[in-house]
């Protein structure tokens with residue numbers, strides 16, 4: 031396997047290179063090239079004598095090849111375009127939906143319609159869209175507390191997500207889960223994990239089940255892939271390393287997607303980790319590690335295609351580090367006082383939606399009117415979602431005690447294979463247990 | 464576990480003997496109550512905790528603080544505000560998000576006599592460090608036959624928060640209190656927070672210190688004595704927050720406030736409730752509880768945690784064992800519903816004890832006029 035950290039651009043396509051060049055116009059080149067500590071993370075001065083190690087000076091930001099396959103394929107491709115018109119419109123719509131949904135959440139939170147910790151995804155849309163729009167319904171997505179947009183990308187209707195946030199009975203978890211705990215079995219979205227790192231083993235288990243179904247249960251067509259999303263801060267947690275090991279050891283069909291937004295609440299990535307290049311942990315455990323510009327949905331998508339393809343072909347896991355940024359505080363309760371305004375401005379200028387729009391126009395994939403029509407459609411979707419959530423009923427009192435077990439009363443399964451509590455004699459107290 | 468437990472109390476309080484199961488009942492008269500008589504100033508629980516940390520760090524260079532966001536961010540709930548500036552990054556350590564790792568590191572440092580105060584951003588996250596709390600911290604003194612004691616404090620907000628769903632909203636008091644080798648404290652007021660945290664830091668053993676997010680901003684009157692840097696409360700002693708003769712209500716942390724409000728309502732209806740603020744969940748002040756029950760002959764326990772195997776269950780067992788003959792009514796536990804915390808606000812309200820639940824339970828115990836039903 032070759033994991034050349036070289037600047038070899040595996041996607042020898044005008045678009046990718048062009049996109050990089052374009053962003054170069056706006057961004058000091060030091061941010062894209064590897065000579066200086068290109069990784070922003072914290073512009074705050076490390077305190078003298080601070081125990082935290084100095085960040086590694088070497089930080090390259092070029093995409094690193096996943097495998098040779100992609101190069102060959104791309105080299106022989108007849109078109110320079112990374113996406114078709116339809117794909118472009120789909121990506122655009124999904125990203126706008128994600129962004130507008132989160133903006134709406136902020137409004138609704140301030141109006142007291144949703145409560146608790148609400149973590150918004152603004153700025154990171156290229157990651158969710160770039161990856162999840164390539165999945166099948168059967169593929170699994172495991173998310174964190176920052177899960178609204180992953181849910182939407184996976185196809186959970188905006189109505190159901192909004193209603194869940196309102197704590198209503200029509201939400202995707204009937205109001206029992208809430209902002210940090212989105213689940214939709216139909217869409218193979220299996221959480222919504224609020225603790226750092228805990229989603230990673232669960233995702234690895236989902237990937238394990240795909241392999242088990244194919245190899246042990248002989249379900250030959252089970253080529254389902256799992257995507258595990260988590261942040262830079264989470265990549266310091268032991269569960270991450272434990273699962274990199276097992277996923278590689280057992281060649282599991284999983285992609286570990288690190289959304290490196292450079293901060294974990296108020297902890298700069300550079301203060302939290304001894305080697306800030308997370309992608310390097312892949313090769314250390316025997317799997318490809320890739321770094322990709324997470325503000326560019328097309329680049330993310332190319333890398334995702336390859337990683338998901340590898341997993342689907344049974345070639346094992348991949349670690350992808352997407353360098354991205356959140357445009358809002360950690361949660362709506364975060365005063366967000368530690369991030370440098372210059373850093374925020376730098377990434378704001380690389381808004382992934384703006385970048386995609388530009389690409390679409392430059393390649394005549396769609397007109398401004400067409401994109402405006404999508405914006406309008408999304409506005410309507412959200413208005414409808416809010417109205418739906420607002421008008422939906424609260425969960426009834428009786429719901430409080432439901433769903434603690436799959437088994438309605440928790441007394442297990444009788445010899446007849448049915449729940450003991452369904453045996454009338456059981457409730458009468460005459461059953462032999 | 465039937466033996467008598469001898470307990471050395473931390474500096475600042477005299478040593479005393481805690482009795483185990485076969486407890487001799489002592490009168491509940493507590494010197495602590497005299498605090499409530501002197502001139503009062505207001506202090507928030509947040510300031511009480513912050514000042515306790517500050518003073519103990521200043522008094523003992525072996526005390527250091529570690530956890531997520533305790534430094535530059537000034538604490539997720541601002542409990543450690545200003546401490547980084549004052550004591551520097553060598554003593555106020557921002558850790559990566561690795562509870563298992565940094566908790567174990569704290570324990571190892573404590574083996575060598577340092578006095579780590581490990582902050583969990585919330586106690587929910589202590590679940591990722593449970594191995595070190597229970598296996599590395601709580602058992603070392605015993606396993607090493609007293610060669611290695613572990614003077615560490617695990618602290619952070621515990622209990623039901625608001626609107627944060629099942630994983631972020633639960634009470635761990637009963638969990639930790641089930642473990643020999645751990646001391647478990649749960650302050651309610653600013654006086655509690657200050658006095659108990661100082662005691663915890665000075666203590667030679669691992670202490671689990673359960674704060675409550677929803678109390679941080681609350682102000683309580685405190686006496687001049689509490690402001691003194693030598694102020695310290697004994698571990699293992701409950702406080703009678705309100706004297707009464709008709710019924711005993713035990714509570715800890717935020718539920719003490721609820722119990723006091725319930726007592727006000729009950730007083731208007733002629734029921735004079737005695738409210739015990741447990742302060743220490745382990746060791747449990749069985750003496751104070753039993754003395755009170757022998758006086759009032761009735762008992763209600765209140766906690767936010769799950770009912771089964773809860774703190775209330777332990778208190779009931781203690782009273783049944785030691786004061787059975789004094790009980791005039793069945794004991795009732797007011798506890799959280801036996802379900803993970805739901806997100807929806809209306810269900811969430813049903814899942815945690817409300818003041819009305821305490822009032823109703825107390826009336827049932829006093830009048831026996833309302834039919835007994837499951838609490839919550």
Ligand SMILES: Cc1ncc(C[n+]2csc(CCOP(=O)(O)OP(=O)(O)O)c2C)c(N)n1
Pocket residue numbers: 176224225226227260261262263264265289291293294295360531560562584588591
């Ligand atoms: C085990 C655990 N410890 C602490 C927390 C509190 N916490 C919530 S989010 C967060 C920061 C996570 O940062 P990162 O992994 O970079 O993800 P991001 O929020 O940036 O998406 C922390 C410390 C938690 N949820 N779980």
Ligand SMILES: [Mg+2]
Pocket residue numbers: 261262263289290291292293294295
């Ligand atoms: Mg992050």
